[in-house]
Amino acid sequence: MTQANGLQFSGHQYLRHRLVLSILSGKALKIDKIRPDDKNPGLRDYEVSLLRLVEKVMNGTVIEISLTGTAILVKPGIIAGGPITHDCPLSRSIGYFLEPLIMLAPFSKKPFNLTLRGITTDDKDLSADLLRTVTLPHLEVFGISDGLELRIKKRGSPPLGGGEVQFLCPVVKQVKTLNFVEPGKIKRIRGIAHAVRVSPQFSNRMIEASRSVLNRYIPDIYLYSDVYKGEDSGKSPGYALTLLAESTTSAIHCSEVVSQPGVAPEDIAIQASRALLREIQRGGCVDERHQTLVLLMMVLGSEDVGRVRMAEPTERTIQFLRDVKIAFATSFKITPVDASSEGPAQLLYSCYGTGYVNTNRSLA
Amino acid sequence: MSEDRPHKAHHTAQSGRKVDKKGKGKEKQTGFNEKAFAPKSGRRAERQGRRTAEKDQTRLHVPLVDRTPEEDPPPVVIAIVGPPGVGKTTLIKSLVRRYTKQTLNDIRGPVTVVSGKKRRLTFIECNNDLNSMLDLGKVADLVLLMIDGSFGFEMETFEFLNVLQSHGFPKVIGVLTHLDLIKKAATLRATKKALKKRFWTEIYQGAKLFYLSGVLNGRYPDTEILNLSRFISVMKFRPLVFRNQHPYLLADRFEDLTAREEIRLSKGKCDRTVTVYGYLRGTNLRMGMKVHIPGVGDVDMASVSALSDPCPLPNAESEKRRKLSEKKKLLIHAPMSDVGGVIYDKDAVWVNVPGSFTRGSTDVPQGEGEQMVMDLQDVDETLEDVVVRSQIRLLGSSSKSITVGPSSSGIDRQDSDQEDYDDSEDEGGEDEDDEMESGSELDDAEWMNADDDTELSNTGRSTHRVVQRSTAKLSGARAAGGGGVAFADSDSEMDEDHDNAAGRRVRFNDEDEDANISSDPDDEDGDVKWKANLAERAAEAFELSSKRTKRRDWTKLIYSSNTTPADIVRGSTTADDQPDEDDDLFTVKKATDDAEALDRTKDLVPVDELKQWEDEEVLDSIRHLFITGGDDVGDEAEYEDAEGGGEYEDLEASEGEDGENTPRAQDPKAALAAKKEALKRKFDEQYDDPESAKQDFYDEKKDEIARQQELNRAEFANVDAETRALVEGHRPGLYVRIELADVPCEMVEHFDPRRPLIVGGLLPAEERFGFVQVRIKRHRWYTRTLKTNDPLIFSLGWRRFQTVPIYSLDDHSIRMRMLKYTPEHMHCYATFYGPVALPNTGFCAFNSLGTETAAFRISATGVVLDIDRSAKIVKKLKLTGVPYKIFKNTAFIKDMFTSALEVAKFEGANIRTVSGIRGQVKKALPKPDGAFRATFEDKVLMSDLIFLRAWYSIQPRKFYNPVTSLLLSTNTDWSGMRLTGQVRREEGLSAPSNVNSTYKPVDRPGRRFNPLKVPRKLQASLPYASKPKLMKPQHRATYLQKRAVVLEPEEKKALAVMQQIRAIRKDQVVRRREKQQERKEVRKKKVEKDEERKSEKKREERKEHMRVAGIKSKREAEKEEGGSRKRRKT
Structure with missing residues (x-):
């Protein structure tokens, strides 16, 4: 799928990681057949917004969208970073926009200071809480830690949003090589229950219900009730429970369930707890939703062998691995872990890093 | 008388000092005297300690990762550099002779030899042109810098050293030759000393400098070469940062593969x-x-393939002895040096007859005979080897083959991992039928058992355990459906298995149901039973899925099939061959439901999958994943049971299985041992001083690097070469063949093996272009300053290119201000458009690479700081205007702008008069175009000039011109963009003169200041202080002027005396001066005489010198036979 020097894909799926790969590898990205047979063909508003955001973050990027919106061409420039503010459309949450930018942020010229406004929590993408408590620790194992922060200034639930987060990320020269094969045992469970523009009792009820499931395993459980009042609580009512389990080797597994109309908070909490147990059972050192992030950072590592133990790849991960091969000419060696443990199979992903060095970083 | 009588000997003293001394001497013990080295005082002890600590620090260097593999490293590149006629070729010949006992006649391109058990060397001679020096400076690991001892350093030597410095200094050994031409011993000693001193200041104090005396039989003396080769063999190399980031290759062979017909057409x-x-x-x-080929440009690699090593290191088989055998010593690889058609090989001399086919040209159609001969040539092992390596399996499924001889195939099999076992299973499945038909000695039942056993032991013991636990029927069902156990039932079922993995799962569930039904009547309470079975079922389901993964080769599924990700996750792997095969005219359009699929991170968790967590047993089943869950002792007990329960008899597999089984049987034991070990370590750590175990930062880092390298080696140690190349690329040390497509024809036409051909890999970032900001300093030996927007040739990264830099300086950290010229003795910034290089890469720059100048050619050196897509350089722009109407502090200004729009752009801008009155632009005026109102802090004058200081941003020109020296017949032919002045000079044009720029005498009208007139009335009313005090000049002489002065007699006398004294003094001074003048005359004459004598002597000396130089140059000319470039002495 490579041209002379460029990446060519078709379909609207996986736009985000393809953008990221294109920007990091510096190869032009051409995507066609974006919803050609749809009643409303072409890019959606949030996708256009993402492209605009990418343009803001970068310097010298050329983005061309065809007349019908069914094809785009991105010629990436360099990642500039610095203070940026962006209003996200209400069709997707902030997570949709932040996930690709988290992959880019460590390789920018100036430290990121990104303010995003919109919906902070929804059921499609990682919520601000998950990004803060799970995604950022995943970056820390790659040596991106000093000054890495996500501040949730305001919460905003769908449909009207009104939330605001600030993402600060330092600049690194090169990410560390990962060697994470020991999943360890779960030593603590943490959680955040938040409820905005509804009765504050909701979060307490969620905590109670969740504890009823999780208390059997481990005593070290703290579920926080996160309260935002007034202006900071956004424009729409909503609540959610975010759970994460940390192992002795600091592998993190997480789950999150967001309020649905007509579902009691207890049910939400129990769903979240069970989803967490399912995630724990799947095992590995990396959470299912962060597979792509971890694999990308491994590819970008120094020219050493990086290894990580994870559960089976998800659909997104599989496509991601294929796209990585096109963009970076690197493939992973995937071998099953010797099955001394029962439970679902775990795989050992090992790859030889490409020795990606942050060329944008300035010495002057 | 006294002569013949012998002297009486002295008595030995029986007492006194001497006796004391001697007695002590006898008591003195031999061996180490600790007192001798003990410090006398505490202070000295402290000082000594400090010194050892300091010395310890000098061995520390920043820990850097060395990417060169320890086993099978690539040959060390040794560049032999020096001016023409210094003896480079002689040195290579001598060294090659030393290593291979062969004399090369004509050396072209790199020559690779084996120098030791772990080291190979590639010698390459460097031409005397800058392009070759630049390229070799980037790849050489060791430089033998040759200096003509009888002549001294030449400019190129210094240039080369500076090139090395900016591209990561490799090791340098100086070699002084032509010392035999200096006849006088004293002169020789002095020359050596002087040259050494200069060499040391250039490299470092104590850098190695070799002296080669004369030439014997066209070679340097063997002992001297032996010494040099010993130095080379123990040389250690520090990893250089740039080379540890890029793959590169010094080409030792070059072939053109283009079809002849195409070339002809x-x-x-x-x-x-x-x-x-x-x-x-x-x-x-x-x-x-x-990849980038310096001198050619960026090229895409069409293919890369690893070839067998033409000059391999001796290995265990070839080398049983400690020393390198004589046979191995003969190995030399220099494909381009085969002038005269002679190539030396291990034990033969190949005579290459032009016109016959060669192995390289694969495009030329070859006859059967040629092909056969070439195939024969390909065989690099004897028949015996092949026989030894071949293996015979008694049965298709047996995991251990019958081996012949002491070959290591058995070990290979043990090394191979799970995948290999999977493969062998598949093979086994195919072979099964044949085996059955042919009728083996084993009966079917036993056969099945054997199969089962091998299978189980291959795929992990979880399966084993389940089989033991469930009912017989269930086990049968599992055997049929459980994916991994594909042998027990008929082939058809197995095929089904392969074809439809999704179906497999469904069917399995059905059978599971069957099992349940069958077990139902046994229990009274079906419901309870159902619940009880739930956990088991769940566990089985997991095992199934785990089994499935084990059977699936994820790497293959993801990378070499076109199954959609969704299908892979769901588990159907059959889609690979579907889409391409049906060539129907019409295809039914598949309902693409993914048009609405969102790009979402959080996948929906299926509710039914969460349902199972309602069950207690399922909840308990993951208890072991928590720290509170304890160890899985119970599991191990079960394992034990399972092992005991299996009373299989397998005959031929047993041998192979033993290796597999024993570790498993010992597993608990091993685990226990490991646990004990860990406990012991923990105790030790706590008990011993915790500080002692801690390493310092340096050792820690080095350990970390070593550990990572160990991991790198281990991870791909037993992966086959092809997969390895796919995952990690081709390793350094391999001999590779790179096919390059679409290379300019000039490269082939003008190919000269004497010019180094380098293939340098580019990082993804380096393929792109942008504005590169560098810190630059004009070289202090370069005689001219550098001017902004003059083209400069950079050697940066792999590339050599010409571009147009703009120099700038940081102005108070506010702006980057353009500089017209580089500052003296100071760094400044330069920004140019060109290919990106990583920050911190060093470079050197040239104004020309040609040989037309005798002066130092490196004009600047520096380092890359920043990469961007736009440049932020500004230059000062002053807009001037004049007031045409002045109010109090307000004035109307014109001639600064041309339109109201421009004024609007500058509203609020600061302006200033030349006299320093500050002001602000207010608003545009309607009447004269571009006029505006401005306010000032004071009243301005009509004569004031008003100016506005602005900054105009400039971008460097997007000019990039690679130095394509390899596309020309000689390296020095290349010429880039010329300066306007150069073009004019060459065209014989004069600079155009602008009339407005010519100098004319300035005649400024003298300013007339009117006298200040204060009306009399006003004067009268003014206070005294403010009254004008100017008075008219006096017309008449005043009294003081008019009066006559008459002196008193005493006064008169005093005055007369004073006058006389002054007169005497004056006379004295005059006479003294005359005397001095005379003395000066004499001295001047003397000096003149001396001068004359001296100049005479000098002339004589010069004459002598010229005579000697003439003789020498004549000799040189004879030796070089008219060498191209004339020498430049520094």
Whole structure:
């Protein structure tokens, strides 16, 4: 799928990681057949917004969208970073926009200071809480830690949003090589229950219900009730429970369930707890939703062998691995872990890093 | 009388000092005297301690990762550099002779020899032109810098050293030759000393400098070469940062693969396909990487393939002895040096007859005979080896083959991992039928058992355990459906298995149901039973899925099939061959439901999957994943049971299985041992001093690097070469063949093996272009300053290119201010458009690479700081205007702008008069175009000039001109963009003169200041202080002027005396001066005489010197036979 020097894909799926790969590898990205047979063909508003955001973050990027919106061409420039503010459309949450930018942020010229406004929590993408408590620790194992922060200034639930987060990320020269094969045992469970523009009792009820499931395993459980009042609580009512389990080797597994109309908070909490147990059972050192992030950072590592133990790849991960091969000419060696443990199979992903060095970083 | 009588001997003293001394001497013990080295005082002890600590610090260097593999490293590149006629070729010949006992007649291109058990060397001679020096400076690991001792250093030597410095200094050994031409011993000693001193200041104090005396039989003396080779063999190399980031290759062979017909049709002008061969160095080379060939340009690699090593290191088989055998010593690899058609091989001399086919040209159709001969040539092992390596399996499924001889195939099999077992299973499945038909000695039942056993032991013991636990029927069902156990039932079922993995799962569930039904009647309470079974079922389901993964080769599924990700996750792997095969005219359009699929991170968790967590047993089943869950002792007990329960008899597998089984049987034991070990370590750590175990930062880092390298080695140690190349690319140390497509034909036409051909890999970032900001300093030996927007040739990264830099300086950290010229003795910034290089890469710059100048050619050096897509350089722009109407502090200004729009742009801008009155632009005026109102802090004058200081941003010109020296017949032919002045000079044009720029005498009208007139009335009313006090000049003489002065007699006398004294003094001074003048005359004459004598002597000396120089140059000329470039003495 490579041209002379460029990446060519078709379909609207996986736009985000393809953008990221294109920007990091510096190869032009051409995507066609974006919803050609749809009643409303072409890019959606949030996708256009993402492209605009990418343009803001970068310097010298050329983005061309065809007349019908069914094809785009991105010629990436360099990642500039610095203070940026962006209003996200209400069709997707902030997570949709932040996930690709988290992959880019460590390789920018100036430290990121990104303010995003919109919906902070929804059921499609990682919520601000998950990004803060799970995604950022995943970056820390790659040596991106000093000054890495996500501040949730305001919460905003769908449909009207009104939330605001600030993402600060330092600049690194090169990410560390990962060697994470020991999943360890779960030593603590943490959680955040938040409820905005509804009765504050909701979060307490969620905590109670969740504890009823999780208390059997481990005593070290703290579920926080996160309260935002007034202006900071956004424009729409909503609540959610975010759970994460940390192992002795600091592998993190997480789950999150967001309020649905007509579902009691207890049910939400129990769903979240069970989803967490399912995630724990799947095992590995990396959470299912962060597979792509971890694999990308491994590819970008120094020219050493990086290894990580994870559960089976998800659909997104599989496509991601294929796209990585096109963009970076690197493939992973995937071998099953010797099955001394029962439970679902775990795989050992090992790859030889490409020795990606942050060329944008300035010495002057 | 006294002569013949012998002297009486002295008595030995019986007492006194001497006796005391001697007695002590006898008591003195031999051996180490600790007192002798003990410090006398505490202070000295402290000082000594400090010194050892300091010395310890000097051995520390920043820990850097060395990407060169320890086993099978690429040959060390040794560049032999020096001016023409200094003896480079002689040195290579001598060294090659030393290593291989062969004399090369004509050396072209790199020559690779084996120098020791772990080291190979590649010698390459460097031409005397800058392009070759630049390229070799980037790849050489060791430089033998040759200096003509009888002549001294030449400019090129210094240039080369500076090139090395900016591209990461490799090791340098100086070699002084032509010392035999200096006859006088004293002169020789002095010359050596002087040259050494200069050499040391250039490299470092104590740098190694070799002296080679004369030439014997066309070689340097053997002992001296032996010494040099010993130095080379123990040389250690520190990893250089740039080379540890890039793969590169010094080509030692070059072939043109383009079809002859195509060349003929295009009259040789078509783009060529070429291959280059060489040892890979630096980092791993991946397919899909772009490469840069300095002197040619960026090229895409069409293919890379690893070849067998033409000059291999001795290995265990070839070398049983400690020393390198004589036979191995003969190995030399220099494919381009085969002038006269002679190539030396291990034990033969090949005579190459032009016109016959060669192995390189694969495009030329070859006859059967040629093909056969070539195939024969390909065989690199004897028949015996093949026989030894071949293996016979008694049965298709047996995992251990019957081996012949002491070959290590058995070990291989043990090394191979799970995948291999999977493969062998598949093979076994196919072979099964044949085996059955042929009728083996074993009966079927036993056969099945054997199969089962091998299978189970291959795929892990979880399966084993389940089989033991469930009912017989269930086990049968599992055996049929459980994916991994594909042997027990008929083939058809197995095929089904392969075809439809999704179906497999469904069917399995059905059978599971069956099992349940069958077990139902046994229990009274079906419901309870159902619940009880739930956990088991769940566990089975997991095992199934785990089994499925084990059977699936994820790497293959993801990378070499076109199954959609969704299908892979769901588990159906059959889609690979579907889409391409049906060539129907019409295809039914598949309902693409993914049009609405969102790009979402959080996948929906299926509710039914969460349902199972309602069950207690399922909840308990993951208890072991928590720290509170304890160890899985119970599991181990079960394992034990399972092992005991299996009373299989397998005959031929047993041998192989033993190796597999024993570790498992010992597993608990091993685990226990490991646990004990860990406990012991923990105790030790706590009990011993915790500080002692801690390493310092340096050792920690080094350990970390070593650990990572160990891991790198281990991870791909037993992966086959092809997969390895796919995952990690080609390793340094391999001999590779790189095919390059679409190379300019000039490269082939003008190919000269004497010019180094380098293939340098580019990082993804380096393929792109942008504005590069560098810190630059004009070289202090370069005689001219550098001017902004003058073209400069950079040697940066792998590339050499000409571009147009703009110099700038940081102005108070506010702006980057353009500089017209580089500052003296100071760094400044330069920004140019060109290919990106990583920050911190060093470079050197030239104004010209040609030989037309005798002066130092490196004009600047520096380092890359920043990469961007836009440049932020500004230059000062002053807009001037004049007031045409002045109010109090307000004035109307014109002539600064031309339109109201421009004024609007500058509203609020600061302006100033030349006299320093500050003001602000207010608003545009309607009447004269571009006029505006401005306010000032004071009243301005009509004569004031008003100016506005602005900054105008400039971008460097997007000019990039690669130095394509390899596309020309000689390296020095290349000429880039010329300066306007150069063009004019060459065209014989004079600079155009602008009339407005010519100098004319300035005649400024003198300013007339009117006298200040204060009306009398006003004067009268003014206070005294403010009254004008100017008075008219006096017309008449005043009294003081008019009065006559009459002196008193005493006064008169005093005055007369004073006058006389002054007169005497004056006379004295005059006479003294005259005397001095005379003395000066005399001295001047003397000096003149001396001068004359001296100049005479000097003339004589010069004459003598010229005579000697003339003789020498004549000799040189004879030796070089008219060498091209004339020498430049520093």
